Amino acid sequence: MESLRNSQSSLWIDRGLLIVVAACTVVPFLFFVVDALFGIEGSSLSSIFFKLLGRAFFFGVGQAFASAVFSVGLAFVVALGLLTLRDGARQKLATAVRGLGQSLFVLPGTAIALLVLSVSASLREIVGAWTLIIAAHALWSSLFIASHVFERLEAWLDAEGADLLRASQSLGASTMASLKCVVFPLLLIEVRTWFPLIFLWSFGAFSTVFLLGSGPQHSTPEVLLYYTLMNDLDSSRLLVLFVLNLTIGVALLRLFSNQDSSLSSGRLLLSVDSQSAVKHEALTLPMRALFTALSLILVLGAALLMLGQVYAILQGGLPDPSIWKGLSSSLSYAALVSALSLGLMLWTARASSHTRKALSYLLAVSPVLLAASWSHFAFMGASERPLLLSMLVCAAGLSLLQVPFAALWIERSLASMNSDLALYARSAGLSDSQIYWSLKLPYLRPVFEKVLIYVFCIALGEIALASIWLREAPPLALAAKRLTQSYDFQSAAWIFVLTFVAALLSRRFFRAVLRRVFV
Amino acid sequence: MSLEFVSQSKVLLPQGSRELRVEGCIEAGEIVGLQGPSGCGKSTLLRHIAQVGDAPFAMRLHDTEVLALAPNERRISLVFQRALLFPHLSVRENLRFPMRFQSPYSSWSRELQDARIDKHLAELGLESLSSRSVVTLSGGEAMRIALVRAMVSTPKCLLLDEAFAALDKESKALVKTWLKTRIKEHRIPTLLVAHVAEDLMDFVDRSIFWPEPGRPLQF
Structure with a gap:
C-alpha cells in the first residue's frame, strides 16, 4: 500500500516537473506568437531579410554539419587508434596525463573566446569569415563532443569492449580486422545516435558565430534572430526565424527519436556502465593525450598572445574593482546554473523511463528554441527587473541548454544498469527512495561530476544569454568581450587568469562534494 | 601434435605484476583441467596462451612457434567466462566470424x-x-553459441574459461558430450579452467591444481 502511494506521489511529481520544464520552453514561445500576431510593430519582411535568412540557413546547416562530422570524426579516429593498444601498459604515465588532461579540459569558454577574439580579425582576412567560424566551432564542439564520446568509450572498454576485442582476435581476426569488423560497426551505431544531437547543438550554437561573424552577413538563423531582436524588434521577422528554427529542431528530433528507437530495440552496443574504473587507463591514453594537446594549444596560444599583459599583471598589482564585481557575478551565475543543472539531473535520474525519455526529447529541442524564445521573452517582459530574477531566468535558460547531453547519458547509464541490482535492493527491504539515493545516484556520480564541472565552466565563459539578461551586472566573460573590443588586454588577461583558476577549483570542489554526498 | 610450453612472462594480475612461469605439454586430443584459488592467474594464463594478453607468450603448437604465426593462422579458440558474442551481429553472423x-x-x-x-x-x-539477434538470447543460449563459435572452425587448440558455468544441468551434460566427442575426433589439445569440480567430471583426462599466484605451473 505504502509503495503504491509512493509511486503515485512520484508520478505526480514527475508530471508536475515535466509541466514546469515544458512551460519554461513553451511560455516564451506563446509570448512570441502573440506579439507577432497582435503586436503593434509593423511587418517588414523585405527581400533583403529573406536574402539574409537564406544565407543564414545554408550557413547554419553547413557549419552544424561540418562541426558534427569533424567532432564525431575526430572522436572516431582517435577511438580506433586507442583501441589498438593493449591494457596494462604505461599506467603511471596515463594517470599523469589523465590528471593534466582533465584539468585543462575545464578551461572555460572565456579563454577560448579571448584567444579567438585576439586573432580573429587577421584570421578573418586570411581565410574568410565563414571558414573561420566553421573551423572555430568545429574545434570547440569537438572538444565538447569528443569528451562525451570518450567517456562512453572508456566505460565501454571497462565493461566489455576490451574483452570483445580479445574475443575477435582469438577467433583469428588481426588488429585491423577487429577494428573493421567489430569496433567500426559498434562505433558507427554510437555515432548514429549522437550525430543528430550534435547537429542540433551546433545549429543552435550562438557564441562562436556571434563573436566571429561580426554582423548579420555572417550568421546562422539563431544569430540573425538575435540581430533582428536587438535592432528593430520586428515580430514578423522573429516569427519567421523562430518557425524555421522550430521546424529544423522538430525534424532533427524526429530523426533522433527514430535512431533512438532502433537502438533501444536491442541494437545499442555502447550502453555502458558509468562507473568507468581506472584499470583501462592505458587504453585511453591517446585520447587523453589528444585532449591535453588541444587544451594546451588553446591555453598556451591564449597565454602567448597575452604574455605582455600577464607580465603586466604581475607588475601592476590588483585588477580594477569592476573585475571583482564581474567575478562575483560570474561565480553567482555559474553556481546558479550548476545548482539548476544538478536539480534537473537529479530529477532525470529519479523519473520513470517514459518521463526521462519525454524530458530528453523536450530538452533536445531546447538548444534551437531557447536562446531565441527566452531572449524574446526578456524583451517582452518588464525592462526593469531585479538582478536575482534576471540571473535566475538566465541560469535556467543555460541549464536547459546544457542538460540534454546529460539526460541522454543518464538514460543510457540507467538502461545499462543491471536491473537485478534494484530487485535485490528491494528484496533487501529498501524503499524506492532509498534505492534512488543509495544505489542509483552513486552509480551515476561520474556522470554528475563531469556534467557539473562542464556546466560550471560553460557558465563562466557564456556570453550569449548574459549579454541579453545580465547587462547591468556583466559576468567576467561578457566583460572580457567588451574589454577586448576596447583593446584593454591587461584587464582581459586578469579575467583569463581568474576564470581559469575558478574552473580548476570547480573541478576539485564538485568531485569532493559529490563523492561525499553520493556514497 | 600437441601444445608445449616452456614460457615465462611478466603479467599483470589483480595482486600486481607477477612472473608467470609455465612448463609442460598438453597432448593432441587431451583435455586438461586447471583449478586454483581466485586471482591466481588462471584466466590470465588462458589469455596469454591465446596470445591476447599483455605480453607475447612463447609456446609451440603442433611443432610450430605460435609467435611466428599470424592471428588467422594460430587457430587457438578461447571461450571466455562471458559469452562475448558480438552484439551488432546475428547468431549466424557471429558463427561465421572465425570462418571469415x-x-x-x-x-x-x-x-x-x-x-x-x-x-x-x-x-x-x-x-x-540462427537468425536471432544475440542480444535476445538468454545467458545459457549465448554461452552455447559461444562454444559453437569456438568449434565451428575446428581450432588447433581449445581454451575454456569457466565455459560451463552459465549452463543448466541438462545443457551442460549435452554440451560436454558434444564437445568431448569433437575434441577427441579432431585431436585438439584442450585446457579447461573451472572452479567447480563437477565441471571437470566426465570431461577432463587429468587435472592440475595451481596453489598460488606466482608459483611455476607444470603440466
Whole structure:
C-alpha cells in the first residue's frame, strides 16, 4: 500500500516537473506568437531579410554539419587508434596525463573566446569569415563532443569492449580486422545516435558565430534572430526565424527519436556502465593525450598572445574593482546554473523511463528554441527587473541548454544498469527512495561530476544569454568581450587568469562534494 | 601434435605484476583441467596462451612457434567466462566470424560456411536460434553459441574459461558430450579452467591444481 502511494506521489511529481520544464520552453514561445500576431510593430519582411535568412540557413546547416562530422570524426579516429593498444601498459604515465588532461579540459569558454577574439580579425582576412567560424566551432564542439564520446568509450572498454576485442582476435581476426569488423560497426551505431544531437547543438550554437561573424552577413538563423531582436524588434521577422528554427529542431528530433528507437530495440552496443574504473587507463591514453594537446594549444596560444599583459599583471598589482564585481557575478551565475543543472539531473535520474525519455526529447529541442524564445521573452517582459530574477531566468535558460547531453547519458547509464541490482535492493527491504539515493545516484556520480564541472565552466565563459539578461551586472566573460573590443588586454588577461583558476577549483570542489554526498 | 610450453612472462594480475612461469605439454586430443584459488592467474594464463594478453607468450603448437604465426593462422579458440558474442551481429553472423579469417574456411563460399554452421547448430539443437539477434538470447543460449563459435572452425587448440558455468544441468551434460566427442575426433589439445569440480567430471583426462599466484605451473 505504502509503495503504491509512493509511486503515485512520484508520478505526480514527475508530471508536475515535466509541466514546469515544458512551460519554461513553451511560455516564451506563446509570448512570441502573440506579439507577432497582435503586436503593434509593423511587418517588414523585405527581400533583403529573406536574402539574409537564406544565407543564414545554408550557413547554419553547413557549419552544424561540418562541426558534427569533424567532432564525431575526430572522436572516431582517435577511438580506433586507442583501441589498438593493449591494457596494462604505461599506467603511471596515463594517470599523469589523465590528471593534466582533465584539468585543462575545464578551461572555460572565456579563454577560448579571448584567444579567438585576439586573432580573429587577421584570421578573418586570411581565410574568410565563414571558414573561420566553421573551423572555430568545429574545434570547440569537438572538444565538447569528443569528451562525451570518450567517456562512453572508456566505460565501454571497462565493461566489455576490451574483452570483445580479445574475443575477435582469438577467433583469428588481426588488429585491423577487429577494428573493421567489430569496433567500426559498434562505433558507427554510437555515432548514429549522437550525430543528430550534435547537429542540433551546433545549429543552435550562438557564441562562436556571434563573436566571429561580426554582423548579420555572417550568421546562422539563431544569430540573425538575435540581430533582428536587438535592432528593430520586428515580430514578423522573429516569427519567421523562430518557425524555421522550430521546424529544423522538430525534424532533427524526429530523426533522433527514430535512431533512438532502433537502438533501444536491442541494437545499442555502447550502453555502458558509468562507473568507468581506472584499470583501462592505458587504453585511453591517446585520447587523453589528444585532449591535453588541444587544451594546451588553446591555453598556451591564449597565454602567448597575452604574455605582455600577464607580465603586466604581475607588475601592476590588483585588477580594477569592476573585475571583482564581474567575478562575483560570474561565480553567482555559474553556481546558479550548476545548482539548476544538478536539480534537473537529479530529477532525470529519479523519473520513470517514459518521463526521462519525454524530458530528453523536450530538452533536445531546447538548444534551437531557447536562446531565441527566452531572449524574446526578456524583451517582452518588464525592462526593469531585479538582478536575482534576471540571473535566475538566465541560469535556467543555460541549464536547459546544457542538460540534454546529460539526460541522454543518464538514460543510457540507467538502461545499462543491471536491473537485478534494484530487485535485490528491494528484496533487501529498501524503499524506492532509498534505492534512488543509495544505489542509483552513486552509480551515476561520474556522470554528475563531469556534467557539473562542464556546466560550471560553460557558465563562466557564456556570453550569449548574459549579454541579453545580465547587462547591468556583466559576468567576467561578457566583460572580457567588451574589454577586448576596447583593446584593454591587461584587464582581459586578469579575467583569463581568474576564470581559469575558478574552473580548476570547480573541478576539485564538485568531485569532493559529490563523492561525499553520493556514497 | 600437441601444445608445449616452456614460457615465462611478466603479467599483470589483480595482486600486481607477477612472473608467470609455465612448463609442460598438453597432448593432441587431451583435455586438461586447471583449478586454483581466485586471482591466481588462471584466466590470465588462458589469455596469454591465446596470445591476447599483455605480453607475447612463447609456446609451440603442433611443432610450430605460435609467435611466428599470424592471428588467422594460430587457430587457438578461447571461450571466455562471458559469452562475448558480438552484439551488432546475428547468431549466424557471429558463427561465421572465425570462418571469415581462418583458412581453409575463409576461401569457402557463403553457402558452404552456412551449411557448416547449420550442422553445428543442429548437433546441439540450436538451429532455431540462427537468425536471432544475440542480444535476445538468454545467458545459457549465448554461452552455447559461444562454444559453437569456438568449434565451428575446428581450432588447433581449445581454451575454456569457466565455459560451463552459465549452463543448466541438462545443457551442460549435452554440451560436454558434444564437445568431448569433437575434441577427441579432431585431436585438439584442450585446457579447461573451472572452479567447480563437477565441471571437470566426465570431461577432463587429468587435472592440475595451481596453489598460488606466482608459483611455476607444470603440466
